[in-house]
Amino acid sequence: MSRVTRENLVLEISTDVRSISSAVDYVLSRCSACEVSARKLNLNFRVGLTEALANAMMYGNAHDPSKNVVVEVMMGRDHLQATVRDQGSGFDPALVPDPTGPENLERSSGRGLFLMRELLDDLWFNERGNEVTLVLRTESCGAFEGGASA
Amino acid sequence: MSFQVSKINDVTLIEVEGQLIVGNRHELKQGVLDTVEGGDQKFVIDFANTAYIDSSGLGVLVSLSKKIREKGGELRLSSLNEDLRTLFELTKLDTLFRIAEDKEQALEGF
Numbered sequence: 722m723s724r725v726t727r728e729n730l731v732l733e734i735s736t737d738v739r740s741i742s743s744a745v746d747y748v749l750s751r752c753s754a755c756e757v758s759a760r761k762l763n764l765n766f767r768v769g770l771t772e773a774l775a776n777a778m779m780y781g782n783a784h785d786p787s788k789n790v791v792v793e794v795m796m797g798r799d800h801l802q803a804t805v806r807d808q809g810s811g812f813d814p815a816l817v818p819d820p821t822g823p824e825n826l827e828r829s830s831g832r833g834l835f836l837m838r839e840l841l842d843d844l845w846f847n848e849r850g851n852e853v854t855l856v857l858r859t860e861s862c863g864a865f866e867g868g869a870s871a
Numbered sequence: 872m873s874f875q876v877s878k879i880n881d882v883t884l885i886e887v888e889g890q891l892i893v894g895n896r897h898e899l900k901q902g903v904l905d906t907v908e909g910g911d912q913k914f915v916i917d918f919a920n921t922a923y924i925d926s927s928g929l930g931v932l933v934s935l936s937k938k939i940r941e942k943g944g945e946l947r948l949s950s951l952n953e954d955l956r957t958l959f960e961l962t963k964l965d966t967l968f969r970i971a972e973d974k975e976q977a978l979e980g981f
Contacts, residue, residue: 738893738894739894741893741894742890742892742894760954763954764954764957767923768925768958771892771925772925772926775925775926775927779893821962821963826933826963826964826966826967827933827936827937828930828933829930829931829933829934830926830927830930832926832929832930832962833926835926835961835962836926836958836961836962839961840961
């Protein structure tokens with residue numbers, strides 16, 4: 722389910738990791754009014770949003786298909802912002818170890834949050850730890866092409 | 872995502888087509904593990920037709936590399952685009968893998 726106005730785009734997605742790619746593609750397709758390099762949009766923002774959705778579905782909602790993830794994307798004057806919220810009990814991001822440390826390099830998980838921090842200009846969690854907000858600085862942003870639903 | 876497996880001398884070449892992401896990573900992992908269990912030791916995974924690998928995909932490559940090394944073998948990667956190279960460098964996984972410009976270079980002297 723999605724709702725689009727000129728100011729924001731809201732998606733509510735059932736927990737299914739197979740849907741992440743198409744959800745991210747849809748969000749990016751709606752961000753054409755943002756003046757930002759294609760690389761920043763297709764690498765930095767894509768990776769950040771993909772990892773946030775994956776964490777929300779795998780860890781937050783524990784793969785429970787009855788739970789949803791809500792994505793709210795807003796265009797500021799000079800930034801693009803996405804908030805991803807799951808229905809889990811939250812976590813403490815400070816407890817996630819650095820995956821680039823020699824002792825963690827061969828771990829098969831734990832890189833998503835690190836990539837989000839590296840590739841986005843700003844990132845913060847709510848107090849409960851079940852909602853993350855990602856910010857990408859842009860030259861300028863316009864408005865969403867409003868009114869449509871998917 | 873799909874992948875093709877071929878054998879060049881004693882090297883198993885896996886050519887991936889499409890994104891390697893959380894929704895499909897198990898398919899590649901199982902496909903390679905089946906070949907590892909069959910006794911193959913030298914592997915090249917080529918990403919010439921892959922635009923994007925997410926952190927779960929990176930995790931599968933780390934896991935496969937570890938498994939192959941435990942069996943006395945080696946996993947090499949090839950043909951990473953600029954974005955993928957950035958992800959490997961940020962995560963320092965470029966220090967864990969031998970990464971070749973293309974599959975031909977990866978196969979050289981293997």
